[in-house]
Amino acid sequence: MNSITVVKVGGAVVEDDAQLTDLLKDFSAIEGRKVLIHGGGRKATKLAEKLGIETNMVNGRRITGKDMLDVVTMVYGGLINKTVVARLQACGMNALGLTGADMGIIRSRKRPLKDGIDYGFVGDVENTDGKTLSMLVETGIIPVIAPLTHDGNGNILNTNADTIAAETAKALARHYDVTLIYCFEKKGVLYNPDDEDSVIPVITREDFHKFVEDGTVAGGMIPKIENALSAIDCGVKEVIITLAKAIDGKHGTVIR
Amino acid sequence: MNSITVVKVGGAVVEDDAQLTDLLKDFSAIEGRKVLIHGGGRKATKLAEKLGIETNMVNGRRITGKDMLDVVTMVYGGLINKTVVARLQACGMNALGLTGADMGIIRSRKRPLKDGIDYGFVGDVENTDGKTLSMLVETGIIPVIAPLTHDGNGNILNTNADTIAAETAKALARHYDVTLIYCFEKKGVLYNPDDEDSVIPVITREDFHKFVEDGTVAGGMIPKIENALSAIDCGVKEVIITLAKAIDGKHGTVIR
Numbered sequence: 001m002n003s004i005t006v007v008k009v010g011g012a013v014v015e016d017d018a019q020l021t022d023l024l025k026d027f028s029a030i031e032g033r034k035v036l037i038h039g040g041g042r043k044a045t046k047l048a049e050k051l052g053i054e055t056n057m058v059n060g061r062r063i064t065g066k067d068m069l070d071v072v073t074m075v076y077g078g079l080i081n082k083t084v085v086a087r088l089q090a091c092g093m094n095a096l097g098l099t100g101a102d103m104g105i106i107r108s109r110k111r112p113l114k115d116g117i118d119y120g121f122v123g124d125v126e127n128t129d130g131k132t133l134s135m136l137v138e139t140g141i142i143p144v145i146a147p148l149t150h151d152g153n154g155n156i157l158n159t160n161a162d163t164i165a166a167e168t169a170k171a172l173a174r175h176y177d178v179t180l181i182y183c184f185e186k187k188g189v190l191y192n193p194d195d196e197d198s199v200i201p202v203i204t205r206e207d208f209h210k211f212v213e214d215g216t217v218a219g220g221m222i223p224k225i226e227n228a229l230s231a232i233d234c235g236v237k238e239v240i241i242t243l244a245k246a247i248d249g250k251h252g253t254v255i256r
Numbered sequence: 257m258n259s260i261t262v263v264k265v266g267g268a269v270v271e272d273d274a275q276l277t278d279l280l281k282d283f284s285a286i287e288g289r290k291v292l293i294h295g296g297g298r299k300a301t302k303l304a305e306k307l308g309i310e311t312n313m314v315n316g317r318r319i320t321g322k323d324m325l326d327v328v329t330m331v332y333g334g335l336i337n338k339t340v341v342a343r344l345q346a347c348g349m350n351a352l353g354l355t356g357a358d359m360g361i362i363r364s365r366k367r368p369l370k371d372g373i374d375y376g377f378v379g380d381v382e383n384t385d386g387k388t389l390s391m392l393v394e395t396g397i398i399p400v401i402a403p404l405t406h407d408g409n410g411n412i413l414n415t416n417a418d419t420i421a422a423e424t425a426k427a428l429a430r431h432y433d434v435t436l437i438y439c440f441e442k443k444g445v446l447y448n449p450d451d452e453d454s455v456i457p458v459i460t461r462e463d464f465h466k467f468v469e470d471g472t473v474a475g476g477m478i479p480k481i482e483n484a485l486s487a488i489d490c491g492v493k494e495v496i497i498t499l500a501k502a503i504d505g506k507h508g509t510v511i512r
Contacts, residue, residue: 047330050307070335074303077353078334079326082404082412086357090410096359097333101342102352103397135395141359148338154346156338 003237004033004137004176005249008165009183011039013244014080020087023183026247028091033137033176035168036088036095037145039161040080044072060220064120064158072158076146085144095142100149101156105129106164108149108157123149123157125164130171162224166231173235180236181252182224183244188253189225191216202254205229228255259493260289260393260432261505264421265439267295269500270336276343279439282503284347289393289432291424292344292351293401295417296336300328316476320376320414328414332402341400351398356405357412361385362420364405364413379405379413381420386427418480422487429491436492437508438480439500444509445481447472458510461485484511 007027013019027036041062045055048071056063064072081097088095100106100123108123136143145168147161162182169180188199203211208225211217217225228239232255242252263283269275283292297318301311304327312319320328337353344351356362356379364379392399401424403417418438425436444455459467464481467473473481484495488511498508 073338074330074334076334077338078330078332082329082333082355082357085355086406086412087410089357089360089406090408094359095357097353097355097357099338099341099353101338101345103350104345139391150342150345152346154343156342 001175001177002033003179004035004172005030005179005181006035006037006165006169006172007181007183007247008037008161009039009244010161010185011041011043011080012185013183014038014084015040015043019244020084023244024087024091026245027088028093029248035133035137035143035145035172036084037147037161037165037168038076038080038084039147040072040076043080044075047071047075058117058119061119061122061160062158063118064122066121069121069156069158073148073156077148077156081144081146088142088144093142094140095144096136097144097146099146099156100159100164103129103132104150104152105132106149106159106167107152108159110151110155110157121155121157123151123159125149125159125167128167128171130174133168133172134175162227166227169231169236169239170234173237178236179249180228180231180239181247181249182228182239182241183247184241185243187243187246187251188241189217189221200253202256204256225255232256257431257433258289259435260291260428261286261435261437262291262293262421262425262428263437263439263503264293264417265295265500266417266441267297267299267336268441269439270294270340271296271299275500276340279500280343280347282501283344284349285504291389291393291399291401291428292340293403293417293421293424294332294336294340295403296328296332299336300331303327303331314373314375317375317378317416318414319374320378322377325377325412325414329404329412333404333412337400337402344398344400349398350396351400352392353400353402355402355412356415356420359385359388360406360408361388362405362415362423363408364415366407366411366413377411377413379407379415381405381415381423384423384427386430389424389428390431418483422483425487425492425495426490429493434492435505436484436487436495437503437505438484438495438497439503440497441499443499443502443507444497445473445477456509458512460512481511488512
């Protein structure tokens, strides 16, 4: 099978011009087929604030009322997605900006009430069309995916970018050897959170259980690694958690 | 040659939920290959106002400073484009939202100073990739194009939607028999502006010169028809100017 690299970058990287320039350079250097998935939460929060729309986060997820849905559709699907696409085009990469609604590539279901919490227009991914994505990739296109999906009934839904990255990687695993790279503000998963250089080179499922038990892995890192392990279970070759500046596949923590 | 229909709708139609529903029904009913191009100026003006960004129009064109470019990128490329795409998908149409930057389909040049006026980040179309568009169309995709282009150097540029429609129609004319439909708030070009039903059924280039001379055609209608005639000169089969509610090709004024 041919190989493909799926890179997920957070909002902080694509929202800052200098960091975006670095990222594009590094992303250009990745050989072969590739897909970029981006966030954009900080810019959405800023725009919402300017418009007098309150931002409510529960368990790290944005409560998305109708006004907030408009904000994230504008920021993720418009401003950030198209800025990245135009910049990639200028680097000679044939980027195509997508949301899950475009060509119906990612369909989701509006999240039902959870523990009495109404997340609003938030979508849980149901189906990702790896066949259409691979068809695009085979014509030399680089899909750039915003964290928005659709429900098939005409509604856009706000969807976590890490999840979209994992689901895209899984869907592509039927067609390619997939490496999924999560960019992150640290060099990888650390043995010691106070020592930036104490990167754990490899984590298997057994290691993970051990690390959770002894407290080495905690907080937001737990769902991130669970996500990665579930991708591995679904055929993704490897998941790398690394710095945005180190997406060459040679740095960070490898989840196998 | 196979035929294709290129429909351009203004902002008023796609920004209003009831009008959008009507449009999607009528657009669904158009048989065969099709492309939709949309505006969105009113919503951009409203968002700019909320953000304290002043809207300046010169000769019907928006002066586009950096802040306004962000606004139109969000509104045209994000909110309106993705709303329309999700709604079309719900109608069973395989829509793909695009700006000129996506797959590099429309490249433009930042407009130089004109009569001392700096239009800012406004692009004049230089090249439209009809081959890539036809490749998409042949796989059953319905391109939905926002009035944004790119300069190939990483910049998004604000571009008139009528112009994008004309350039797209011309580029497709090398591959198809193209009908270009401009939706409009009147039933067509009128003999008498006070009589909504006095639609001129057909206008040729000779008619146009006569109508301009005797004052039947005046104001903003002149560049619209000039645009249409230039499309005809470049191989577009016919251009129809009609109501958004009458895009079946049987109503309005035909420019030949």
